[in-house]
Amino acid sequence: MLLVILPAIPLIGGLFVLFKRSRAINIPLVTSAIVFVLGGFGLGNVFEGRPLNFRIPLSGPYTPTFHADSLSAIFVLLAAFLWFAVSIYAPEYMKHEGGTRRFEFCTLLTLSAVLGVFLAGDLFTILLFFELMTIASFFWVIHRWNKEAVRAGYFYLFFSIVGGLFLALGIVLLGAATEALPEVGGGFVAPLDSRLFTWSVVLFMAGFGIKAGMAPLHLWLPHAHSVAPTPSSALLSGLLIKVGAYGLIRVGEFAGWGRVLGSGMTWLGPGLALLGACTMLVGVTAALLQSDAKRLLAYHSVSQIGYIILGLGIGLYLGSDGGLGLLGAIYHIVNHALFKAALFLGVGVIYLHTKETNLYNLGGLWRRFPVTAVLMFLAVLGITGAPGLNGYASKTLLHHAVSLAAETGTPWVVWVERLFLLVGVGTTASFTKLYYLIFLGKPAKIKISGGVSPRLQLAMGLLTAVMVGIGLAPEFFPNNVAVPAA
Amino acid sequence: MLALILALSSGVVGGLIVAVMPQARSRLRNLVVLVFSVSGTIFSWQVALMVFAGENFRIVGEFGGLAWSLDPDPLGAVFGLIASTLWLFTTVYSFGYMAGKHKQRTYYTFLLISFSVTLGVAFSGNLVALYLFYELLTFATYPLVIHERSSGAVKAGAKYILYNLSGAGALLIAIVITYGWAGNLDFAGGPILANCLKNGLNWLLVLFTIGFGVKAAIMPLHRWLPAAMVAPTPVSALLHAVAVVYSGVYGILRVVYSVFGHELMAELSFSSMLPLIAAFTILVGVTIATQQDVLKRRLAYHTISQLSYILLGAFTLQPSGLTGAILHMISYSTLKVTLFFCAGIIAEQTGEIKVSKMGGVGWSLPMTMAAFGIASLGMIGMLPLNTFWSKYYLMKGSVAGGRWPLALVLIASGIINAVCFIPTVVTAFRGKSVQPNAERGGRVALMLAPTLLLAAIALSIGLWPGIVWPGVQAVVNWFF
Numbered sequence: 011m012l013l014v015i016l017p018a019i020p021l022i023g024g025l026f027v028l029f030k031r032s033r034a035i036n037i038p039l040v041t042s043a044i045v046f047v048l049g050g051f052g053l054g055n056v057f058e059g060r061p062l063n064f065r066i067p068l069s070g071p072y073t074p075t076f077h078a079d080s081l082s083a084i085f086v087l088l089a090a091f092l093w094f095a096v097s098i099y100a101p102e103y104m105k106h107e108g109g110t111r112r113f114e115f116c117t118l119l120t121l122s123a124v125l126g127v128f129l130a131g132d133l134f135t136i137l138l139f140f141e142l143m144t145i146a147s148f149f150w151v152i153h154r155w156n157k158e159a160v161r162a163g164y165f166y167l168f169f170s171i172v173g174g175l176f177l178a179l180g181i182v183l184l185g186a187a188t189e190a191l192p193e194v195g196g197g198f199v200a201p202l203d204s205r206l207f208t209w210s211v212v213l214f215m216a217g218f219g220i221k222a223g224m225a226p227l228h229l230w231l232p233h234a235h236s237v238a239p240t241p242s243s244a245l246l247s248g249l250l251i252k253v254g255a256y257g258l259i260r261v262g263e264f265a266g267w268g269r270v271l272g273s274g275m276t277w278l279g280p281g282l283a284l285l286g287a288c289t290m291l292v293g294v295t296a297a298l299l300q301s302d303a304k305r306l307l308a309y310h311s312v313s314q315i316g317y318i319i320l321g322l323g324i325g326l327y328l329g330s331d332g333g334l335g336l337l338g339a340i341y342h343i344v345n346h347a348l349f350k351a352a353l354f355l356g357v358g359v360i361y362l363h364t365k366e367t368n369l370y371n372l373g374g375l376w377r378r379f380p381v382t383a384v385l386m387f388l389a390v391l392g393i394t395g396a397p398g399l400n401g402y403a404s405k406t407l408l409h410h411a412v413s414l415a416a417e418t419g420t421p422w423v424v425w426v427e428r429l430f431l432l433v434g435v436g437t438t439a440s441f442t443k444l445y446y447l448i449f450l451g452k453p454a455k456i457k458i459s460g461g462v463s464p465r466l467q468l469a470m471g472l473l474t475a476v477m478v479g480i481g482l483a484p485e486f487f488p489n490n491v492a493v494p495a496a
Numbered sequence: 497m498l499a500l501i502l503a504l505s506s507g508v509v510g511g512l513i514v515a516v517m518p519q520a521r522s523r524l525r526n527l528v529v530l531v532f533s534v535s536g537t538i539f540s541w542q543v544a545l546m547v548f549a550g551e552n553f554r555i556v557g558e559f560g561g562l563a564w565s566l567d568p569d570p571l572g573a574v575f576g577l578i579a580s581t582l583w584l585f586t587t588v589y590s591f592g593y594m595a596g597k598h599k600q601r602t603y604y605t606f607l608l609i610s611f612s613v614t615l616g617v618a619f620s621g622n623l624v625a626l627y628l629f630y631e632l633l634t635f636a637t638y639p640l641v642i643h644e645r646s647s648g649a650v651k652a653g654a655k656y657i658l659y660n661l662s663g664a665g666a667l668l669i670a671i672v673i674t675y676g677w678a679g680n681l682d683f684a685g686g687p688i689l690a691n692c693l694k695n696g697l698n699w700l701l702v703l704f705t706i707g708f709g710v711k712a713a714i715m716p717l718h719r720w721l722p723a724a725m726v727a728p729t730p731v732s733a734l735l736h737a738v739a740v741v742y743s744g745v746y747g748i749l750r751v752v753y754s755v756f757g758h759e760l761m762a763e764l765s766f767s768s769m770l771p772l773i774a775a776f777t778i779l780v781g782v783t784i785a786t787q788q789d790v791l792k793r794r795l796a797y798h799t800i801s802q803l804s805y806i807l808l809g810a811f812t813l814q815p816s817g818l819t820g821a822i823l824h825m826i827s828y829s830t831l832k833v834t835l836f837f838c839a840g841i842i843a844e845q846t847g848e849i850k851v852s853k854m855g856g857v858g859w860s861l862p863m864t865m866a867a868f869g870i871a872s873l874g875m876i877g878m879l880p881l882n883t884f885w886s887k888y889y890l891m892k893g894s895v896a897g898g899r900w901p902l903a904l905v906l907i908a909s910g911i912i913n914a915v916c917f918i919p920t921v922v923t924a925f926r927g928k929s930v931q932p933n934a935e936r937g938g939r940v941a942l943m944l945a946p947t948l949l950l951a952a953i954a955l956s957i958g959l960w961p962g963i964v965w966p967g968v969q970a971v972v973n974w975f976f
Contacts, residue, residue: 070962071885138879138959145873155926163922171914174878175907182891182903206895 012052013064013076016086017125017139019045024118027111038114039097042121046090053083061195063131074138075131077195081340085128085256088344091476092248092351093121099355099469100241106362107239109153116153119146120245127253131194133181136257137174140221144170147250150242151234162233169230173220180213184264192264199264211278214261222254224319225289228312232296235308236367240358243304247311248351252343255318258282259336262326280422283323283415287426289316294436298443303357303367306444307350310393313433314346317408320426324411327423334414338407345400345480349392352473356386359466360448363459369444374453379462383449385470390445392477394438400477403484405434499542500553500566500619503576506536507612515605522600526591529604533587536611540580543619544573548970554621564628567621567684570970571753574822575746576618577967578829579739583611585833585946586734592942593730593840602639603728610636614739617746623671623681623688626750630667630711633743634660640731641724652723659710659720667707673700674755683750687757697756698766704751705770711744712807713800715777721800725792729840732792737799737832742825745806749821753975758813770811771894775905777804782909786916789850791839795832798875798916801909802828808902809890815976817893822968823961824886830954831874831883837947838868844943845934851920858924860934863944865924867951872917874954877910882957882964 023041056062061079068074078086100117104110123146126139144167152163185191187206192199201207220227231251235243265278293313300306318339325335359382360375361367376383388399395405409430416427510532517525543553547568555566568576590607594600613636616629634657642653673696675681678688689697710717724736735741752761761767781801788794805828809821841864843849846857858865874881887906894902935944957963 068960068962070960070965072961134879141879152922160922160926164918167918168911168914171876171878172911175876175910178877178884178888179891179903179907182888182895185892186895 020122042093077131162237166234177217183210218257236304244351244354279327286320335411342404352389369447376449399481503539511608537580547573564625565621568619663710670703708747733836774804774808812893812897814893820889827882856927
């Protein structure tokens with residue numbers, strides 16, 4: 011029952027926003043806090059290997075089922091926490107941006123849909139919430155309703171619709187290839203018809219890959235993430251693309267985590283790994299060329315999702331030794347959500363007070379925004395994988411997985427490992443540029459308004475605190491949380 | 497039995513009463529129309545539910561030496577249900593739309609008579625009855641097509657009659673041949689031509705396809721449909737998106753499953769061409785739709801495309817394909833009527849009929865455009881709308897029949913549908929509109945309420961397809 015209540019809470023919150031919004035209570039904040047607390051208590055057991063299931067017994071061809079195992083729980087709690095932090099930030103920011111009420115409504119609907127995806131127990135339910143998430147988040151992208159936003163919105167919506175159609179066909183083929191449609195979290199599925207099974211997995215990868223921002227299906231991402239209001243960008247990059255990654259992990263489960271893959275599926279691991287590597291490279295290369303801070307961050311989201319997909323691919327490739335890859339990927343999902351959100355929020359603070367996101371028009375802002383500068387610095391350390399922060403832990407794990415695979419000597423893996431290091435260097439270079447151009451260097455000749463509201467800093471601080479915490483105790487997450495999931 | 501007679505006669509009796517009532521007493525007339533629509537709907541539901549429960553009714557008679565029979569089976573029951581329910585919605589919508597317009601008496605008379613005739617098509621038990629009611633439908637709906645009495649309307653009416661009568665000719669020949677080869681024309685008791693081994697079966701199939709294909713708007717027999725859009729919007733919504741075109745679709749379903757039977761169809765070479773014809777219509781229809789500026793013409797070409805979804809499902813000759821076809825009959829009709837109703841509200845309240853001029857309309861008609869948006873998502877075939885399920889089963893049927901490229905056609909069509917509708921919805925909310933709020937008033941309420949209710953029903957079926965599942969299963973089990 012909890013599994014239905016959790017997605018329902020933000021929905022109820024959304025109705026409140028629509029009809030009875032009062033300035034006193036920050037409804038999204040309260041809602042996400044409730045979800046986090048309830049989720050934490052209710053889902054605690056699943057980490058000990060006791061998944062929760064729930065069915066709504068409707069007649070007919072579709073019975074909605076819900077399922078929570080440790081993977082779902084990680085994502086649910088991550089989503090709730092991220093929404094919580096961004097909800098501290100959003101009201102202040104949206105006061106300047108405008109359209110707060112519909113923004114909050116969409117935010118809550120998106121949270122509801124996202125939770126639904128993570129807690130879905132069968133493929134139809136995942137698809138249902140996936141489509142609801144597309145519709146709700148579309149309004150984030152198009153929020154400003156100017157020409158740029160509408161263009162980005164169309165891009166986003168069309169890619170997502172195509173993704174949904176691919177997933178639908180994938181389900182059709184999967185149903186034709188197996189006896190019964192597999193349940194989410196049900197583990198390995200032995201197909202009756204391996205050709206259809208292979209095609210269905212390809213379609214699933216394409217469908218979820220579009221959402222994740224996997225190259226070459228990522229083209230919508232930089233526009234959508236840069237045109238949305240900053241709190242939305244933080245959530246889009248921080249969590250919504252991870253929904254795609256979540257789907258990929260679940261599909262990997264059907265294909266067989268931790269086993270030597272069957273005859274039709276040996277291409278899945280290398281395929282994903284190579285796509286991940288391409289994504290990493292494409293993302294970081296494009297990022298290096300950007301002058302707009304938000305687009306730069308968006309391209310880095312593409313690149314970092316590449317890391318995650320690479321981890322998943324290597325995990326599948328290594329078969330029973332693949333736990334490290336999967337672990338690294340899940341760990342990186344959590345870490346990237348934290349630092350990418352913090353980075354976006356920081357850029358948002360700058361934008362709020364200077365109305366500028368063009369890096370070449372900024373500079374020397376550490377004097378005016380010291381707290382933001384420090385917090386952003388921590389986030390930059392995180393994403394570049396500097397020791398002492400969370401990014402180091404997950405990137406090292408991923409690198410270990412890749413090295414393990416490279417020990418086999420297969421040429422493509424060796425190149426992937428080299429690419430890994432190259433992209434790391436590129437990421438560091440890009441963020442050095444970002445940080446220098448915004449905060450260091452010659453002070454910019456632009457109008458800077460007002461002082462920074464403490465709420466904005468609090469939100470960023472919350473995220474960076476967790477990042478530092480993970481960085482100082484990196485074993486906590488894998489040992490207690492992620493290993494059971496993998 | 498009584499239910500069947502009452503269902504069929506409600507429309508005719510009501511229509512005749514309205515025809516003799518004085519023009520001026522519009523409120524009484526509306527009441528009469530409502531009473532007889534409701535009565536027709538209630539009795540159709542009763543008939544349908546009894547048929548699903550396994551009961552049998554038969555009414556036989558003679559007409560000029562030919563024996564006709566009324567014998568509803570699950571397929572007829574489903575069609576009857578769809579038609580009668582949507583007739584009720586359209587009647588209420590008409591009260592709003594037609595208020596203050598001319599020739600209302602003629603309109604309601606023929607609206608009600610067409611209701612009966614459509615149910616006659618649905619509940620027919622043999623090819624003679626089907627043919628009689630099918631041709632009667634052309635004439636019963638003609639006054640509705642030419643309602644405006646403008647030169648465009650009269651020309652459209654002429655095209656309507658011409659196309660339909662040509663189809664009728666082909667149909668008559670086909671029925672005569674069938675009778676000659678099989679000796680009976682009844683739908684009950686297995687496919688008519690099941691044990692027939694004549695050489696000309698392929699040509700017979702071609703004749704039947706042409707005969708019913710006019711109303712089913714199979715390309716290239718579709719050209720009467722965009723022209724018929726000169727009719728008042730409720731007519732376009734109901735007749736030319738549901739009742740008349742569904743009669744054609746129903747006819748094709750009868751040909752495939754009751755005349756030839758799916759086993760015989762699998763052996764005919766022409767029947768392997770049929771999915772290709774349907775696929776062509778699907779893709780070309782929606783592509784032409786995307787280029788239309790007049791909203792009703794856009795919806796007309798889109799109808800042509802969507803009807804072939806149903807035909808595609810039927811042509812797969814698979815249980816899952818037929819499931820998809822019946823599901824689509826139900827799902828698509830709710831959404832298409834919603835879209836037409838929205839077009840009508842927009843035209844009435846803002847005077848706009850062209851999509852390019854509809855910028856900002858969403859701000860004066862928010863609920864209308866919301867319904868339009870929901871229906872658009874349905875046309876793409878997205879959850880949480882009901883058309884997802886029909887599309888899912890259509891794809892399943894394509895794969896099961898070994899013709900997986902048809903599934904790709906459906907995916908491509910979904911994408912083109914998105915291009916067709918999404919920009920309209922988005923532009924409706926950009927920019928300012930001329931009128932602040934045009935959704936107030938009793939007249940609009942009569943138009944808006946059915947629209948919103950239909951969208952809500954579509955969402956409900958989408959989330960809980962089990963609502964319509966018993967009927968769908970009954971049809972599939974009847975033929976397989």
